Amino acid sequence: MNAKLVSIALMIRGIPFPPDIERPWAKLDLSTPRLGFKLQIKGATMISSFSFGQMVIGEDQYTADLIILPDLTILPNWRRKEGHLLEIADLQSVLPLKPNLIIAGTGANGRMKMAPGLAKELSFMGIELKALATGKAVEMFNTTIIRTPDKRVSACFHLTC
DSSP, X not given: OOEEEEEOOSEETTEEOOTTOSOOEEEEEXXXXXXXXXXXEESOOOEEEEETTEEEETTEEEOSOEEEOXXXXXXXXXXXXXXXXXXXXXXXXXXXXXXXXXXXXXXXXXXXXXXXXXXXXXXXXXXXXXXXOHHHHHHHHHHHHHHOTTSOEEEEEOOOO
């Protein structure tokens, strides 16, 4: 198993860590048999930065849309059936893991839209959907992971428009 420790940024866009968390670290497990890798948490997992077309998690940079599963596996190069429309079919890698919350980053300018009825359909499954411009979605993801570590959170991020 190849693993390395990566330092996670202490502040994201002005959101401080809660005072009881001094130095969060994440252990990167590259042996996960998925398309991505899995972050094993001690303290908190944070998205270090986001700018148009780029997201940094730990020391790893992503330049294509991605999903973070509730077990913290990152699935890079996420594609939707229809580019700027999020449909239930686009969440098939997430749904079997039964998240309580899906945070959808809709792009730097919020161009990705939710399919009609998507929030209602997810609600019937016991899943809350929060759709925000990606910068705000990153803040919500980081804050939620820190403040409610027992909540099963998934996120999907559109990194460009």
